[in-house]
Amino acid sequence: MQDLKSLQRALNDLTPQAVVVELAVLLGALGAAYALVWLLHRRIAPSGRSIWFGQRLYDGVLFPLAALLSGLGVRWALTDLLPVGLLRLAVPILMSLVLIRLSVQVLRTAFPSSLLVRRLERTVSWLIWGSLVLWLTGVLPLLIEEMEGVHWRIGGATLTLLTLVQGGLSAGAVLLLVLWLSATIEAQLLKGAVGNSISARKMAANATRAMLLVVGVLVALTAVGIPISALSVLGGAIGVGIGLGLQKLAANYVSGFVVLAEQSLRIGDLVRVDNFEGHITDIKTRYTVIRALSGRESIVPNEMLITQRVENLSLADRNVLVSTTVQVAYGTDLEALMPQLVAVALSVPRVLPDPGPGVQLTSFAADGLELTLLFWISDPENGQGNVRSAVNLALLRRLGELGIEIPFPQRVLHGMPARAERPPLAGPQD
Numbered sequence: 001m002q003d004l005k006s007l008q009r010a011l012n013d014l015t016p017q018a019v020v021v022e023l024a025v026l027l028g029a030l031g032a033a034y035a036l037v038w039l040l041h042r043r044i045a046p047s048g049r050s051i052w053f054g055q056r057l058y059d060g061v062l063f064p065l066a067a068l069l070s071g072l073g074v075r076w077a078l079t080d081l082l083p084v085g086l087l088r089l090a091v092p093i094l095m096s097l098v099l100i101r102l103s104v105q106v107l108r109t110a111f112p113s114s115l116l117v118r119r120l121e122r123t124v125s126w127l128i129w130g131s132l133v134l135w136l137t138g139v140l141p142l143l144i145e146e147m148e149g150v151h152w153r154i155g156g157a158t159l160t161l162l163t164l165v166q167g168g169l170s171a172g173a174v175l176l177l178v179l180w181l182s183a184t185i186e187a188q189l190l191k192g193a194v195g196n197s198i199s200a201r202k203m204a205a206n207a208t209r210a211m212l213l214v215v216g217v218l219v220a221l222t223a224v225g226i227p228i229s230a231l232s233v234l235g236g237a238i239g240v241g242i243g244l245g246l247q248k249l250a251a252n253y254v255s256g257f258v259v260l261a262e263q264s265l266r267i268g269d270l271v272r273v274d275n276f277e278g279h280i281t282d283i284k285t286r287y288t289v290i291r292a293l294s295g296r297e298s299i300v301p302n303e304m305l306i307t308q309r310v311e312n313l314s315l316a317d318r319n320v321l322v323s324t325t326v327q328v329a330y331g332t333d334l335e336a337l338m339p340q341l342v343a344v345a346l347s348v349p350r351v352l353p354d355p356g357p358g359v360q361l362t363s364f365a366a367d368g369l370e371l372t373l374l375f376w377i378s379d380p381e382n383g384q385g386n387v388r389s390a391v392n393l394a395l396l397r398r399l400g401e402l403g404i405e406i407p408f409p410q411r412v413l414h415g416m417p418a419r420a421e422r423p424p425l426a427g428p429q430d
Contacts, residue, residue, distance in 0.1 A: 021078075022078070025074050025078065026071065026074070026090055029067060029070035029071055029073075029074050030067050030070075032066075032070055033063055033066035033067040033069075033070050034063060036066050037053070037060070037062050037063045037066060040053075040062070041053050060101065060105060061098065061101050061102050061105055063101075064094055064097040064098045064101050065098050067094050067097075068091070068094040068095055068097075068098055071090055071091050071094055072091060075088070075091060089136075092132060092135070092136070093132065096128050096129060096131075096132045099128050100124065100125050100128050100129075102176070103121075103124045103176055104121045104124070104125075106176045106179050106180045106183070107120060107121060107176075107179070108121075109179075109180070109183045144162060147160065147161040147162040147165060148160050148161070148162040150162075171216075171217060174216040174217070174219055175213070175216055175217070177216065178209075178212040178213055178215075178216040181212060182205070182208060182209035182212050182213075185205060185208050185209075186205035186208075186209070189201040189204055189205045203257060203260035203261060206256065206257070206260070206284075206285045207257070209285075210285070248301075248303065249286070251303045252285075252286045252287065252301050252302045252303050253285050253286055253302075255301075255302035255303045255305060255306045256283065256284065256285045256286060256287075256288075256302040257285070258302075258306060259283060259288070259302055259305055259306070260283055264312065264315070265280060265283070265288070265305060265310065265312060266280065267280050267281065267282065267283060268280060268314075269312055269313075269314050269315065270312075270313040270314045270318075270320070270380050270381065271290065271310055271311060271312050271313065272310070272311040272313065273290060273298070273300055273304065273305065273308070273310050273311075274300075274304070274308070276290060276292065276298045276300075277292060277313075278290040278291045278292035278293065278296075278297075278298065279291055279381055281297075283302075284302075285302075286301070286302060287299050287300060287301050287302060288300045288301075288302055288305060293381070293383055313380065314380070318378055318379075318380070319352065319355070319376045319377070319378050320376065320377055320378075320380040320384070321374060321375075321376055322374075322375055322376070322377055322384050322387060322388055322391075323372055323373065323374050323375075324372070324373050324388050324391055324392055324395075325362070325370055325371065325372050325373070326341075326370075326371050326373065326392075326395055326399075326406065327365060327367060327368035327369060327370050327371070327406060327407055328368055328369050328371065328399075328404055328405070328406065328407070329368050329369070329404070329405045329406075329407045330368060330369060330407075332369065332404055334361060334369065334371075337371075337402070337404065338359040338371075340398060340402065341357075341359045341371065341373055341395065341398070342356070342357050342358070342359060342373075344391070344394045344395055344398045345357035345373055345375045345391055345394070345395075347394060348375075348387065348390045348391050348394055350377050350379065350382070350387045350390075351375045351376070351377065351387070351391070352375070352376040352377060352378055355376050356375075356376075357373060357374060357375035357376075358373075358374045358375075359371055359372070359373050359374075360372045360374070366409075367407045367408065367409050368406075368407035373391065373395070375391065
């Protein structure tokens with residue numbers, strides 16, 4: 001009941017005079033911590049997500065950590081001068097806040113768009129605050145004693161409920177550390193990556209995260225006294241599960257590494273998969289994100305990229321061929337017109353001069369001569385319909401200047417002649 005005695009002592013030390021002094025000192029420590037975070041934020045100016053700095057400065061880990069260090073320093077300095085009841089209560093609260101902000105920021109950095117993370121954040125916060133209340137009220141030591149009395153044997157090793165809880169907490173702490181390290185390593189690897197190096201760096205980041213997670217789990221289990229040999233049966237069961245029920249999931253993970261290693265598909269490539277065309281924006285270990293020009297995103301399992309036909313429109317060359325058609329009237333001098341159409345296409349800014357545009361007579365249509373204008377662009381990510389529209393408008397203006405008619409459908413209707421009315425037949429004569 002030492003914790004309960006500490007709480008009672010802290011409450012007894014809360015005299016009116018000491019509370020005013022401690023409250024003023026504590027507010028000063030919080031103000032100094034906020035000023036320090038503000039100055040560091042202006043000097044460092046981190047780009048993107050940061051674990052240390054939140055969106056409002058105090059959301060990150062640095063502010064509660066600086067406030068905790070300031071509170072500890074003030075508590076140590078005032079111990080011999082006056083009772084520090086308020087500071088004795090504030091220090092564990094600030095420590096809990098550091099743990100909450102650390103776990104939340106690491107989860108948000110590792111999984112920025114996951115709805116499950118939002119629910120997990122609340123769970124972690126309630127667990128930490130609940131543990132703090134149990135510790136302050138003196139219930140936590142009693143609960144620990146009861147959990148230590150519940151035990152059983154697994155694989156020749158004796159485990160208690162307390163050991164499992166400690167193992168879960170240790171595993172959670174190790175996983176948070178691993179996620180933090182993997183997110184930092186991935187950010188450093190992908191910083192300034194362009195071209196073909198993006199896929200290689202992404203593969204290295206995914207491999208590093210997987211390796212750190214495996215090592216982290218093994219270290220957490222070893223730290224709480226669970227021998228790795230005791231998990232041999234569990235490992236065999238997991239292997240059977242992967243071979244039967246999780247084979248698709250395992251195939252997607254392996255396919256993700258194969259895609260990144262072969263570099264047949266790279267981040268930024270324009271691809272067409274299952275009649276869906278767009279740019280690859282990210283290659284995860286299990287799936288690939290493809291974003292269409294309309295803004296729609298498709299989540300494609302990596303196994304599909306290995307087992308099915310995938311059209312990569314920018315694997316060896318980013319140039320894309322675009323075509324448009326136009327009809328002119330029969331009798332038009334095509335030998336003189338075709339160079340004019342090529343010049344019109346070259347006047348559009350996005351049309352490439354090399355390879356240059358070309359015009360072909362593709363059909364003798366019912367209403368006119370059908371010409372197909374072919375031209376190349378090097379920036380398909382900016383859209384193809386807009387450049388085709390610009391070329392069509394330029395063609396329409398040029399044909400109007402040359403006085404060349406664009407024929408419209410004409411049909412000739414032949415009417416049947418009216419038949420003469422026959423006189424009525426005469427009836428029999430009486």
